[in-house]
Amino acid sequence: MNVFRFELRSLSRSTFLWILVLLLLTSIYMSVYPAFASDVDTLKNLYSHLPAAARAAMGLSHIDTNTQFSFLNFYGNIFPFFMLAGSIQAMLLGVGILSREVRSKTTDFLLSKPIRRRTIFLSKYAAALTSLVVTGIAFVAMTFIGAKITGAGSFSMTTYLLITAVFSIVQLVFLSLGLLVSQLIKKIKSPASISLAVTLGLFITGTLGIALGEDKVRYLSPFKYVDFLYVIDHKAYEWQYLVAGISLFITCIVMSYLLYIRRDRRAVD
Amino acid sequence: MTPAIETKQLTKKYGKSRGIIDIDLQIQEGEIFGFIGPNGAGKSTTIRTLLGLLKPTSGSATLFGKDIVNEGPAAREDVGYLPSEVFYYDNMRVIDLLKYSASFYKKPKRDIEIRMHELAKLLDLDLTRKIDDLSYGNKKKVGIIQGMQHSPRLLILDEPTGGLDPLMQQTFFDLLRQENKHGVTILFSSHILSEVQKLCDRVAIIKDGRIVETQSIKSLRGHNYFRCELELAAPAKKSIFANKNISDFSVHGHNIHFIWSGDVNELTRLLAGLQLTDISLEEPELEEIFLHYYKKEG
Structure with missing residues (x-):
């Protein structure tokens, strides 16, 4: 418990700062919604006044103005930016938490204490997880309140929660990815640059892949495990990508655990 | 009585660099045990293995009878560790x-x-x-x-005196002696012989990853080691330096160099008979002492 408490206290500042970052992001993005919604009204109005033949001629006959321009649709469109921020937070956390002793040269201090490495690993992991859970709860609250303030009207709660949960799912995957990276690279000089490189790299890979119509890329990029339009239509995730995410998550955790408990700690240098 | 530290053929090999090979140690409770050897001989590797920072390749070790691998946390419960750099x-x-x-x-x-x-x-x-x-x-x-x-029952000190000024070193040594009086066992690793001589009861000498000798400090006590550099006013006869305590002897004109190992008074008597223009006495590097030590033994 002492390691958990110690790590959690050390994380409190960064957790708080990340919540602030997310608050800023959600405020900015969600404040756009009223403008978007009023445009939608104009558009809807325009559509309704167009003769059916004209709509068909413009290729718009199949558009359901109610879902296509709904709040959730808007939410799904801005969500990748929240995911990106969340993934950076989680990745930084993952890279940093086990390698902390390596960077501050306190490995000797910690590992010469009467404590199992397993306990250290689990305590640190639990502390990181707690930080993310707190962030997740704050995030749900922010987006929900944001939706209410910006006049989103009524929307499907299930769909909203399914979309919002993706934030935490992506964070979990990146946390474990970060842990593994920290165990594979012996000396991490700057956790920030590695974290940014990995998250942005995967984000761009995902976006480019989809843009190029390559669906397999969705297994590669955790940002693309969930297709928000699919969630809006079906109120469910596509399980095959979720399985890919869970497998990656478990593989990273198990590998970093094994590496952490087995590694020889040579002299500090 | 269960020894405070016992290692049996403790071996740690790493990739390319040298580790430790077949280390056999038995340190009883209440001892101040010196662990001495040149830098890179394997002192820290042994200590880090005892503390569970390194996993032994083969062999075993116990602290107060508790296995360092299978009962690591319990073994470390009664240990205090001071590394050379904090x-x-x-x-x-x-x-x-x-x-x-x-x-x-x-x-x-x-x-x-x-x-x-x-x-x-x-x-x-x-x-x-x-x-x-x-x-x-x-x-x-x-x-x-x-x-x-x-208040651990065992203190493991890995080259602990670096960075302490002489006064603080004295306080620290007094503190260690006091702890020892209360029954605390001390493993004291160092590459400075005089330190170990001051403090320890027994000493193990480690070289190239192996323990080459374990002996009571008494046999080392009464021995002073000096690297002597003399500058003579006039060339002296070599026969003056034919002494069993002198090794590594060399002459360059008026300059004479040797390692002295023995009673310091005998050295001053020898020097008193010489006409000197300069003199320097230093504690030799451990390697030099060992070189001398092995030549004599061997």
């Missing part, structure tokens, strides 16, 4: 670090805190300061308190 988490006050350190042990927190304050007073260390702001010597003091505040 590092701590950034941005912490001394007292917070020490309290965190204390939280790992089963001993009552109150007892540990009382001892913490005692030690801080003795070493003259302000516990409210930030660790980052401390000088190297003061950081070392944090290390000493951190290693001793939970």
Whole structure:
């Protein structure tokens, strides 16, 4: 418990700062919604006044103005930016938490204490997880309140929660990815640059892949495990990508655990 | 009685660099045991293996009868460790670090805190300061308190004196002797022979990863080691230096170099008979002493 408490206290500042970052992001993005919604009204109005033949001629006959321009649709469109921020937070956390002793040269201090490495690993992991859970709860609250303030009207709660949960799912995957990276690279000089490189790299890979119509890329990029339009239509995730995410998550955790408990700690240098 | 430390053919091999091979040690409770050898001989590797920082390749070791691999945490419960260089988490006050350190042990927190304050007073260390702001010597003091505040029965000190000024070194040695009087076992590793001579009862000499000799310090006591550089006013007869205590002897004109190992008074008597223009006496490197030691033995 002492390691958990110690790590959690050390994380409190960064957790708080990340919540602030997310608050800023959600405020900015969600404040756009009223403008978007009023445009939608104009558009809807325009559509309704167009003769059916004209709509068909413009290729718009199949558009359901109610879902296509709904709040959730808007939410799904801005969500990748929240995911990106969340993934950076989680990745930084993952890279940093086990390698902390390596960077501050306190490995000797910690590992010469009467404590199992397993306990250290689990305590640190639990502390990181707690930080993310707190962030997740704050995030749900922010987006929900944001939706209410910006006049989103009524929307499907299930769909909203399914979309919002993706934030935490992506964070979990990146946390474990970060842990593994920290165990594979012996000396991490700057956790920030590695974290940014990995998250942005995967984000761009995902976006480019989809843009190029390559669906397999969705297994590669955790940002693309969930297709928000699919969630809006079906109120469910596509399980095959979720399985890919869970497998990656478990593989990273198990590998970093094994590496952490087995590694020889040579002299500090 | 269960030995405080017992190793049986303890071996640690790493990739390319040398590890330790078949280390057999038995250190009884209450001993001050010196562990001496040149840099890179395997002292730290042995200590880090005992502490569970390295996993032994083969062989076994116990601390107070508890296996270092299978019962690691229990084995380390009664150990205090002071590394040669101390590092701590950034941005912490001394007292917070020490309290965190204390939280790992089963001993009552109150007892540990009382001892913490005692030690801080003795070493003259302000516990409210930030660790980052401390000088190297003061950081070392944090290390000493951190290693001793939970009153361990075994102290493992890996080249502990680096960075301590002579006065503080004296205080530290007194502290160690006092702890030892209360039954604390001490494993003291060093590459400086005189330090070990001052403090230890028995000493193991390690070289190239192997223990080459374990002996009582008495056999080393009464021996002073000097690297002597003399500059003579006039060339002297070589026969004057035909002494069993002299080794590694060389002459360059008026300059004479040798290693002295033996009674210091005998050396002064020998030097008294010479006309000198300059003299320098230094403690030789451990390697030089060993070189001499093995030549004599061997």
